[in-house]
Amino acid sequence: MKKLFYISIFLLVLFEIANVYFIMPMPGSQRMDSIDLAYFLNSWRWLFRLSLLALAAIAFWQAKFTRLWLPLIAVLIWGFVTYQFNFEMTAERMFVQPKLSMQTIEKNKVELKRLVLGVSYGGAASAYPIQYMAYHHQVRDEVGGQPIMVTYCNVCRTGRVFEPKIDGQNETFRLVGMDHFNAMFEDGHSKSWWRQENGEAIAGPLKGKVLPEMPFNQMTLKQWLKYHPNSKIMQPDSTYAEEYQYQKNYENGNKKGELTRTDTLSWREKSWVIGIKIGQASKAFDWNALKKKRIINGKVGNTPIVLALALDGKSFVAFERPNGTSFHLQNDTLIGDKHMYNWLGKSFDPEVADLKKVPAYQEFWHSWKTFHGDAR
Numbered sequence: 001m002k003k004l005f006y007i008s009i010f011l012l013v014l015f016e017i018a019n020v021y022f023i024m025p026m027p028g029s030q031r032m033d034s035i036d037l038a039y040f041l042n043s044w045r046w047l048f049r050l051s052l053l054a055l056a057a058i059a060f061w062q063a064k065f066t067r068l069w070l071p072l073i074a075v076l077i078w079g080f081v082t083y084q085f086n087f088e089m090t091a092e093r094m095f096v097q098p099k100l101s102m103q104t105i106e107k108n109k110v111e112l113k114r115l116v117l118g119v120s121y122g123g124a125a126s127a128y129p130i131q132y133m134a135y136h137h138q139v140r141d142e143v144g145g146q147p148i149m150v151t152y153c154n155v156c157r158t159g160r161v162f163e164p165k166i167d168g169q170n171e172t173f174r175l176v177g178m179d180h181f182n183a184m185f186e187d188g189h190s191k192s193w194w195r196q197e198n199g200e201a202i203a204g205p206l207k208g209k210v211l212p213e214m215p216f217n218q219m220t221l222k223q224w225l226k227y228h229p230n231s232k233i234m235q236p237d238s239t240y241a242e243e244y245q246y247q248k249n250y251e252n253g254n255k256k257g258e259l260t261r262t263d264t265l266s267w268r269e270k271s272w273v274i275g276i277k278i279g280q281a282s283k284a285f286d287w288n289a290l291k292k293k294r295i296i297n298g299k300v301g302n303t304p305i306v307l308a309l310a311l312d313g314k315s316f317v318a319f320e321r322p323n324g325t326s327f328h329l330q331n332d333t334l335i336g337d338k339h340m341y342n343w344l345g346k347s348f349d350p351e352v353a354d355l356k357k358v359p360a361y362q363e364f365w366h367s368w369k370t371f372h373g374d375a376r
Contacts, residue, residue, distance in 0.1 A: 005059035008055045015049070019042060024089065024178065038177075043204075091137075098237035104232055113312075115221075117152070117161065129233075130159065130251045134152055135154075135243040138185065150216075156196075156197065158363045166211070182371070191205075217317065218316065219316070220315050222312070227343060268365065272365070273363065275361045275372060276359065281303070284368045284369070290307060306355075318358045320355065322336075341355050
């Protein structure tokens with residue numbers, strides 16, 4: 001019975017570690033296809049805990065311990081591990097949601113050189129600095145009457161904006177962990193797990209469903225305000241000043257940590273790419289090549305596209321090329337077939353149709369390759 005008691009406590013400790021190991025960036029955990037096992041352990045965690053606790057209690061009751069401090073130490077070890085892995089090391093506790101404050105340029109405190117995720121809808125616009133999003137991972141807001149869920153995964157360098165709706169109903173989400181280095185969210189009702197990269201439910205009752213994605217632009221705040229002068233801007237929450245300071249150099253690729261560092265050479269794990277997906281076709285474009293050329297006339301599947309980088313070396317856009325027209329840049333003006341377009345693809349000639357925007361994302365090569373294949 002003494003052995004059974006210690007085995008039960010050992011299994012409890014092992015379970016608490018496993019329950020977090022598969023959904024947090026621990027050695028080896030993110031390179032395994034373990035999401036189904038992770039979800040199973042999480043869904044039945046109280047059954048595992050209560051069963052093992054009951055077994056330990058029965059064994060303790062029937063065993064004749066002469067040194068009570070030994071089982072007490074075992075229980076304390078389990079309690080310490082449980083606290084660390086279920087409170088201190090949970091994603092939701094490590095990355096807390098801000099008290100959201102949105103201000104116009106007159107009251108703005110964000111530097112104009114900062115990168116933002118910009119959302120424009122229903123005649124309104126809002127910008128969310130990557131420096132803050134890299135810590136919070138998720139911000140809930142409303143733009144032009146439309147509820148939005150702005151997300152960012154700093155380990156994948158992926159920004160995405162979704163409608164927080166499931167089957168047309170508004171839903172709440174919490175950060176639950178990560179899979180293959182990409183952030184995961186859990187919805188409040190079904191408790192399904194959703195991948196940040198593409199808004200797909202990858203575990204749980206709603207597996208296979210996809211959140212509606214909202215269009216957005218990644219550019220400097222200065223560039224965003226040039227075309228959206230009345231935009232609101234997410235302001236820093238003073239509660240998280242230390243966390244923001246830690247993320248200060250992230251957007252420029254100057255972080256040194258293994259998870260968020262940048263490879264300066266092309267096509268390495270942490271190299272930057274621009275990923276574009278049109279229908280079932282997807283392709284990655286090398287950031288270094290884009291910086292050198294500033295404009296790339298290419299194809300994604302059978303769709304001709306143009307990918308352009310602004311003079312600031314940070315802001316990028318992508319559009320379909322009508323009739324396969326080749327484009328070039330004059331400052332930040334796109335020119336194709338003698339027609340001129342501004343940075344958002346709006347034609348200078350009212351008789352000429354605007355360019356059709358295509359979703360384009362800056363992220364680490366390992367992220368795009370994992371979720372979209374290695375087409376380049």
